[in-house]
Amino acid sequence: MDARGRIRQLADQVTALRDAYYQGAPLVADAEYDAIEDELRRLIDENPQWAPVPNPLELVGAPTVLHAPVRHSRPMLSLEKATRPEQVAAFFDRFPGQPVVVMPKLDGLSLALVFQDGRWVRAITRGDGTTGDDVTLLVRALVDGIPERVAASGRVEVRGEAVMLRSTFAAYNAAHPDQPLINPRGAAAGTLRAKDPATVAERRLRFFAFDLDTTNPGDVRVDLQEALGTLGFTAAEMRHCADADAAQAVIEAIEQGRNDLDYDLDGAVLRLANRDAYAAAGTRSNSPRGALAFKFAAEEKTTVLSDVVWDVGKTGKIAPVAHLEPVFVGGTTVTRATLANQEVIRARGIKIGDTVLVRRAGDVIPFVAGVLDASKRTGAERDIVPPTGCPSCGQPLTEQGNSRELFCTNVSCPAQTVRRLIHWASRAAADIEAVGPVWIERLAEVGILEHPSDFYRLTAETLLEFDRIGDVSAARMIESIDASRRVGLRRALIGLAIPMASEGTATRLCRAGFSSLEEVADATEDQLVAVEDIGPKVAASLSMHLARLRPELERLRERGVSLDVRDEDLPPVVASDAPLAGKTVVITGAISDPRTGEKVPRPTFQRLCEKAGATTASSVSASTDLLITGGDVGAAKLTKAEKLGVEVVDQSQIWDQLIAANIA
Numbered sequence: 001m002d003a004r005g006r007i008r009q010l011a012d013q014v015t016a017l018r019d020a021y022y023q024g025a026p027l028v029a030d031a032e033y034d035a036i037e038d039e040l041r042r043l044i045d046e047n048p049q050w051a052p053v054p055n056p057l058e059l060v061g062a063p064t065v066l067h068a069p070v071r072h073s074r075p076m077l078s079l080e081k082a083t084r085p086e087q088v089a090a091f092f093d094r095f096p097g098q099p100v101v102v103m104p105k106l107d108g109l110s111l112a113l114v115f116q117d118g119r120w121v122r123a124i125t126r127g128d129g130t131t132g133d134d135v136t137l138l139v140r141a142l143v144d145g146i147p148e149r150v151a152a153s154g155r156v157e158v159r160g161e162a163v164m165l166r167s168t169f170a171a172y173n174a175a176h177p178d179q180p181l182i183n184p185r186g187a188a189a190g191t192l193r194a195k196d197p198a199t200v201a202e203r204r205l206r207f208f209a210f211d212l213d214t215t216n217p218g219d220v221r222v223d224l225q226e227a228l229g230t231l232g233f234t235a236a237e238m239r240h241c242a243d244a245d246a247a248q249a250v251i252e253a254i255e256q257g258r259n260d261l262d263y264d265l266d267g268a269v270l271r272l273a274n275r276d277a278y279a280a281a282g283t284r285s286n287s288p289r290g291a292l293a294f295k296f297a298a299e300e301k302t303t304v305l306s307d308v309v310w311d312v313g314k315t316g317k318i319a320p321v322a323h324l325e326p327v328f329v330g331g332t333t334v335t336r337a338t339l340a341n342q343e344v345i346r347a348r349g350i351k352i353g354d355t356v357l358v359r360r361a362g363d364v365i366p367f368v369a370g371v372l373d374a375s376k377r378t379g380a381e382r383d384i385v386p387p388t389g390c391p392s393c394g395q396p397l398t399e400q401g402n403s404r405e406l407f408c409t410n411v412s413c414p415a416q417t418v419r420r421l422i423h424w425a426s427r428a429a430a431d432i433e434a435v436g437p438v439w440i441e442r443l444a445e446v447g448i449l450e451h452p453s454d455f456y457r458l459t460a461e462t463l464l465e466f467d468r469i470g471d472v473s474a475a476r477m478i479e480s481i482d483a484s485r486r487v488g489l490r491r492a493l494i495g496l497a498i499p500m501a502s503e504g505t506a507t508r509l510c511r512a513g514f515s516s517l518e519e520v521a522d523a524t525e526d527q528l529v530a531v532e533d534i535g536p537k538v539a540a541s542l543s544m545h546l547a548r549l550r551p552e553l554e555r556l557r558e559r560g561v562s563l564d565v566r567d568e569d570l571p572p573v574v575a576s577d578a579p580l581a582g583k584t585v586v587i588t589g590a591i592s593d594p595r596t597g598e599k600v601p602r603p604t605f606q607r608l609c610e611k612a613g614a615t616t617a618s619s620v621s622a623s624t625d626l627l628i629t630g631g632d633v634g635a636a637k638l639t640k641a642e643k644l645g646v647e648v649v650d651q652s653q654i655w656d657q658l659i660a661a662n663i664a
């Protein structure tokens, strides 16, 4: 096909895909859509005479007339996209000497909020950029982070992004396996398309501001971020960058930190810091000249679901695992993803052979979010049929709960045995680093390992009988097993993988005064429920499984494994003159010991701070006393600390105090 034909074809495709997307039913992942736009843009650049009229690349969004149309005071535009450092440098070259801020690009939907003489009167979607939808009612009912009043007269318009937090998204999908949301962005957009807020009440959104217009500039601060903060908004964090290198470093830091956030980012935005300069730079057909969006690697892609394998877990849960044609998503090549359970498969209507959307965001394991475009089916797709018997031992399965999870309840099921052994050896439990999953599986296969206590009967001689184990590795394995005899109450309980008992349960039992695993096994359910945060279901599970595990506990003891509470399982004893006594601290960034330069794991440093009298928290709030910063600090926490007046100290100061007090 010639360029002209191809342009026409791509333009039609872009138009159709956009229509579907802005209707709330995308047919492809964003990354695939962007690739089509890129090809079209390149062809039009090379052949400007064949540019389609109208050119979809010069339009914004789509007209929406769901609610009442409202004309924007100033167009709400798209952003010019960049993916390479040269493009960032070119942006700086266009505006020599102008200060630039870099901020995260949140992936939600943009809203304009209008305030009249201090009172919030209206919320409008972007729509086609010129005219949006009046969604005031929905936004009032569902969006957090918007002050009812602002201290500024005249007309004030605050623009920003409404997002669904990842935690809200996950909680919603866990509670509604029958009506799953595909991704947080789509969920946010869908929420604001609802006719009645009551039908989407659990789908709360959060607003982050990034832009401001006012008729009385004297009422607000000059600096955009300060202005938004003083008006009572959480602003996207903006960092001033003197040159393209600095901007590139901030962009990279934002991308690095994106896994730690509770919301999706799809890039970083560069923008002229000076509001007048930004306005003076003007606009193109559909984007401001004074801003640039740097796009990050996609967290969602489509690929083919080639098979589904039912995998037996350590507690006997049989979970469907998707086997995928390799796809690069969320920074790695993914070939496996979770499908959760049969109810999720049914609700999402997924079949083997389908082109599915795979999402890998943050540290969450990749999952199959659904089928975007069922019209791609050829008829060769196959239903996913859950097994009736355990894939490992053949025993009939039982179903549990609303999502109809499948379980094998055979305690001597071989697959479960292997999983439990691997779990016992894992870092959070006995930490038998030198014996990896592959060896555990082989040792279990030949019957040498069945229970965790069997590790402690292994000898170098037994191991040396295996072809690929030599003197050195046998010695390392035995040494590693030996060290794990100090596992103690908390980690042993984690290692036994008792259904419903979490790591938190183990910690709480230690802190409640239980001194050994046997003592926990001896406790009545009433005594267990008396422990803070342990409910009747967890207590019943502990009682039942520990009773069953009695002989195993005896074997572990006989073989020299400590099941007693350890110092590290308990809150540290703190002297009254401890340097951080009574302080609530939040730790952020990479921590390293200044004496050796070695990286220190976060939990270890936390423990040191606790020994120094501090209570540690995971996020900055009004009750935080100190924010301790390490290297490559996530900027969101800093802004929040600043806003709340929380003192920020560098880790070096804390290390000095810890060292002086003989704690570190």
Ligand SMILES: NC(=O)c1ccc[n+]([C@@H]2O[C@H](COP(=O)([O-])OP(=O)(O)OC[C@H]3O[C@@H](n4cnc5c(N)ncnc54)[C@H](O)[C@@H]3O)[C@@H](O)[C@H]2O)c1
Residues within 6 Å of the ligand: 017, 018, 021, 026, 027, 028, 029, 030, 031, 033, 034, 060, 061, 077, 078, 079, 103, 104, 105, 106, 107, 108, 109, 110, 111, 126, 160, 161, 210, 236, 266, 269, 293
């Ligand atoms: N999957 C599909 O079929 C399909 C179809 C059409 C569009 N899309 C996706 O929609 C997006 C295109 O929309 P677009 O062209 O309007 O661009 P965009 O959404 O990528 O960029 C503009 C938007 O960025 C948002 N934003 C977030 N943080 C911001 C900040 N700090 N400063 C300024 N703006 C900020 C604003 O809402 C603004 O409207 C792309 O991601 C594209 O992949 C997908």
Ligand SMILES: [Zn+2]
Residues within 6 Å of the ligand: 312, 390, 391, 392, 393, 394, 395, 408, 409, 410, 413, 414, 415, 416
């Ligand atoms: Zn089984």
